[in-house]
Amino acid sequence: MTLDPSRLAPMANAIRALSMDAVQAANSGHPGMPMGMADVATVLFSQFLKFDPKAPQWPDRDRFVLSAGHGSMLMYSLLHLAGYDSPTMDDIRNFRQMNSVCAGHPENFLIPGVECTTGPLGQGLAMAVGMAMAERQLNGVFGNDLVDHKTWVIAGDGCLMEGINHEAIGLAGVLKLGRLKVLWDDNKITIDGDTSLSTSEDIAARYRASGWDVFSCDGHDFVDIARALAEAEASDKPSLVACRTVIGKGAPTKQGSHDVHGAPLGAPEIAAAREGLGWTAEPFEVPAEILSDWRSIGAKGAEARTAWEVRLAASADAAEFSRRMSGELPDTGGIRAALAEWVAGDSTVATRKASENWLNVLAPAIPEMIGGSADLTGSNNTKAKCQAPFTPDDYSGRYVYYGIREFGMAAAMNGMALHGGVIPYGGTFMIFSDYCRNAIRLSALQQTRAIYVLTHDSIGLGEDGPTHQPVEQVMSLRLIPNLNVFRPADVVETAECWNLALESQSTPSVLALTRQNLPQLRNSGDMLSAKGAYTLVRAKADRKVILMASGSEVELAVNVAKELEGKGIGADVVSMPCWELFDAQDSAYKHEVLPHDPSILRVSIEAGSTLGWQKYTGMDGLNIGLDRFGASAPAKDLFARFGFTAESIVPRIMDKISN
Ligand SMILES: Cc1ncc(C[n+]2csc(CCOP(=O)(O)OP(=O)(O)O)c2C)c(N)n1
Ligand SMILES: [Mg+2]
Numbered sequence: 023m024t025l026d027p028s029r030l031a032p033m034a035n036a037i038r039a040l041s042m043d044a045v046q047a048a049n050s051g052h053p054g055m056p057m058g059m060a061d062v063a064t065v066l067f068s069q070f071l072k073f074d075p076k077a078p079q080w081p082d083r084d085r086f087v088l089s090a091g092h093g094s095m096l097m098y099s100l101l102h103l104a105g106y107d108s109p110t111m112d113d114i115r116n117f118r119q120m121n122s123v124c125a126g127h128p129e130n131f132l133i134p135g136v137e138c139t140t141g142p143l144g145q146g147l148a149m150a151v152g153m154a155m156a157e158r159q160l161n162g163v164f165g166n167d168l169v170d171h172k173t174w175v176i177a178g179d180g181c182l183m184e185g186i187n188h189e190a191i192g193l194a195g196v197l198k199l200g201r202l203k204v205l206w207d208d209n210k211i212t213i214d215g216d217t218s219l220s221t222s223e224d225i226a227a228r229y230r231a232s233g234w235d236v237f238s239c240d241g242h243d244f245v246d247i248a249r250a251l252a253e254a255e256a257s258d259k260p261s262l263v264a265c266r267t268v269i270g271k272g273a274p275t276k277q278g279s280h281d282v283h284g285a286p287l288g289a290p291e292i293a294a295a296r297e298g299l300g301w302t303a304e305p306f307e308v309p310a311e312i313l314s315d316w317r318s319i320g321a322k323g324a325e326a327r328t329a330w331e332v333r334l335a336a337s338a339d340a341a342e343f344s345r346r347m348s349g350e351l352p353d354t355g356g357i358r359a360a361l362a363e364w365v366a367g368d369s370t371v372a373t374r375k376a377s378e379n380w381l382n383v384l385a386p387a388i389p390e391m392i393g394g395s396a397d398l399t400g401s402n403n404t405k406a407k408c409q410a411p412f413t414p415d416d417y418s419g420r421y422v423y424y425g426i427r428e429f430g431m432a433a434a435m436n437g438m439a440l441h442g443g444v445i446p447y448g449g450t451f452m453i454f455s456d457y458c459r460n461a462i463r464l465s466a467l468q469q470t471r472a473i474y475v476l477t478h479d480s481i482g483l484g485e486d487g488p489t490h491q492p493v494e495q496v497m498s499l500r501l502i503p504n505l506n507v508f509r510p511a512d513v514v515e516t517a518e519c520w521n522l523a524l525e526s527q528s529t530p531s532v533l534a535l536t537r538q539n540l541p542q543l544r545n546s547g548d549m550l551s552a553k554g555a556y557t558l559v560r561a562k563a564d565r566k567v568i569l570m571a572s573g574s575e576v577e578l579a580v581n582v583a584k585e586l587e588g589k590g591i592g593a594d595v596v597s598m599p600c601w602e603l604f605d606a607q608d609s610a611y612k613h614e615v616l617p618h619d620p621s622i623l624r625v626s627i628e629a630g631s632t633l634g635w636q637k638y639t640g641m642d643g644l645n646i647g648l649d650r651f652g653a654s655a656p657a658k659d660l661f662a663r664f665g666f667t668a669e670s671i672v673p674r675i676m677d678k679i680s681n
Contacts (some may be wrong), residue, residue, distance in 0.1 A: 392438065484656050
């Protein structure tokens with residue numbers, strides 16, 4: 023569509039009208055942002071964004087991320103007006119109501135045109151960095167014919183103020199992600215009022231210092247917006263466009279004020295705004311001519327999409343590219359054979375090292391696995407031998423040096439997984455899962471296959487002391503819905519848990535791994551970890567005790583069981599590498615592993631918070647754990663000091679049984 027401001031203005035006003043009306047009808051929501059950015063978004067969609075509403079999943083589309091997720095009505099208006107099947111006008115009428123796909127904030131799992139879930143400020147932009155990384159990685163492998171698109175972001179003052187912004191733009195800068203373009207809603211307003219209340223930084227200088235290009239425009243002048251976006255598009259650096267806007271533009275008495283940020287305008291203000299904008303249509307109606315202009319923008323993308331499909335069909339890489347984008351793993355026959363060998367073996371090794379060894383089996387067989395670490399590669403053991411670094415000189419590389427940016431890494435992993443075609447995994451110490459926790463939560467909410475390799479998972483890390491020793495982290499990760507927390511006990515479970523993580527297309531995983539060596543506990547069984555928990559050792563004497571444990575404490579449970587058997591007390595040992603998978607088993611299996619029998623004492627052993635184990639042990643059980651901070655000492659001494667020895671545990675069990 024040629025640039026004709028007289029046609030664009032009514033198109034932008036359609037966004038304003040829908041946003042005012044939907045927020046008013048819902049009696050909640052954020053009209054200010056969509057009204058303020060309506061003009062910029064209209065220019066972006068009409069002249070820059072590559073998209074086809076009839077093929078929302080087309081792999082080579084530009085990605086559009088509304089990082090300022092509170093402005094969700096901007097997203098819903100744009101998608102509807104441009105001709106996506108979802109959301110419908112009825113969905114928009116029911117904005118923020120039960121069962122409407124137009125949720126309070128945009129959700130990727132509700133609307134195909136929504137690339138990622140946004141709302142937690144800053145993370146949309148940080149996920150866009152990951153999308154831009156995935157684009158370059160796949161471009162590095164498959165070339166321009168199949169992969170050649172940009173990532174566009176609309177971000178607000180809040181997204182730029184959040185700490186994660188620093189991590190995200192630093193990563194984009196060092197990786198020279200020139201196809202990442204961020205449009206900043208520079209309205210100088212946040213919830214509390216003028217941005218001068220809380221910030222005085224030179225944002226442009228900060229971005230430039232991080233290797234970005236910075237442009238600016240009057241966000242209400244269509245010609246100027248198009249000029250700035252064209253300049254940004256032409257830049258080979260990641261680019262920020264400061265779009266000077268008026269929040270709530272079009273609301274006559276409220277625009278420019280924080281009052282318009284997050285509350286309905288009210289009927290009188292809406293009536294006055296309609297008059298000022300010359301908008302005469304009824305609520306939730308868009309005049310045919312304006313809708314037709316929008317639909318013609320939407321229709322434009324079909325040409326690029328069909329041309330791409332022709333190129334794909336002609337490509338020798340078509341099958342492999344399509345497989346990677348589908349998320350299906352390649353044939354893993356070799357991996358199964360390797361696992362059988364491991365089961366037959368006898369190796370004493372830290373599970374972080376077992377993970378590295380298994381990665382050296384997985385990574386060559388699964389080329390879409392893109393690893394990385396937040397500057398702990400040698401400790402997290404995340405790099406497979408076959409992986410070259412992912413750098414601006416070689417984007418086909420498969421290993422990312424994320425730097426000390428745990429939150430930025432996790433958000434980027436989400437963006438990569440959402441982009442598709444790659445399977446991201448990344449490492450840091452378990453203790454720093456808290457640094458990236460909200461991104462892990464968003465992995466779960468967004469149903470991304472992000473795999474977190476969190477090593478040094480207990481006091482077993484030893485001398486680094488309590489700042490580095492996780493206590494509550496493993497348990498607190500189990501609180502997050504749709505997240506599989508794996509804590510494998512040995513080399514075999516480590517390999518099994520990795521496989522399960524890779525097979526979980528819509529559930530992210532945490533692999534909690536030890537620093538310290540652990541003996542191999544199993545020489546039989548096929549993927550027993552898939553059930554989440556299983557009986558590793560059966561009682562020989564009359565069963566009086568069931569010991570359940572995860573990770574490094576399974577070995578201890580085995581030793582405790584031996585001593586109890588020596589005293590004529592039969593004890594099962596249940597290894598529980600993944601609560602979530604165990605909870606998903608049928609009740610027959612669960613009762614087979616943990617039978618209902620009040621005469622059997624249930625004992626949990628895990629070197630971390632005990633809160634939660636009671637659901638398996640019952641309140642009459644015994645919970646051996648750590649409900650205090652650790653200390654700085656060698657691991658062996660710490661386990662002894664905090665009661666994680668058979669000498670300490672056996673008497674407690676005997677005591678409990680005899681009382
Ligand atoms: C991490 C996070 N902290 C706080 C909020 C709550 N919140 C939503 S919007 C907003 C203000 C954002 O200001 P800005 O990005 O400038 O948006 P504008 O008011 O201009 O629409 C805040 C604090 C949030 N959504 N995410
Ligand atoms: Mg603002």
